[in-house]
Amino acid sequence: MSDKNIIYARRRAVAVTVVFGIIFLISLNSIVDWTVSWPLVVFYAALLTNTYFSVRSFASITPKEHLGQQLIDAALAACMFLMVLNFNSVLNFTTLATLLFIVATLKYVLLTRLAGYSKLLYMKIRIDTLGILFCFLAVLGTLSGYGSQTSIIWSVVFVLANFYVLWWKPHYRLENHYDNSK
Structure with a gap:
């Protein structure tokens, strides 16, 4: 991988x-009830932190001019934007988070055909698939009438999971996952 790709990714x-x-x-100015919204704010802050490391790692191996990847990135950006508009609704926020993880998983499944680093990509696919499951469970918990409890547990577990994949056992280091296969 060239220094040019690494600089671009950063x-x-x-x-x-x-x-x-x-x-x-x-968007924090639009929050009506902080007792409802604080877990969603915490979740989003952790998601934003994870997004930095994810983009830094995967932008360096994603073809820049690939239309499919650009469209998926636009869909991910739309989900991220819509999530901040829904800090007042646990159901809307968790539904958008579920959609975000579905789109992200699709991105990395399609990227396996375009890039090397298959070990890294398959690890990311597994992590994002767990994200889909966890977000879907949060939607179900919210629909069952436990939105407040669900959002707190969901956010705390997400923060802990991010701590694990970003710092405890870093997953976003390309040098640990290099694979020449394409």
Whole structure:
């Protein structure tokens, strides 16, 4: 992998994180009831942190001009944007998070055909598939009338999972996952 790709990936990760971070901070003014919204805010902050590391790793191996990947990135950005508009609704927020993880999983499944690093990609697919399951369970918990309890448990577990994959046992290090197969 060239230094040019690494620099591009870092710049893109910073840009994405800063843009969504600003949107996130602005959206905090729209929160009506912090007792309902704080777990969603915590979840989003952890998601934004994870997004930086994910974009930094995967932008360096994703073909820049691939239309399918660009469309998927646009769908992911739309989900991220819509999530901040729904801090007042646990059901809407968890549904959008589920959709985000479905789209992200699709992105990495399709990327396996375009890039090497299959070990890294398959690990990311497994993590995002668990994200789909966990978010779907949060939707079910909310629909069952336990939105407050569900959102708290969901957010705490998500923060702990992010701590694990980002710092305890870092998963987003390309040098640990290099695979020449395409």
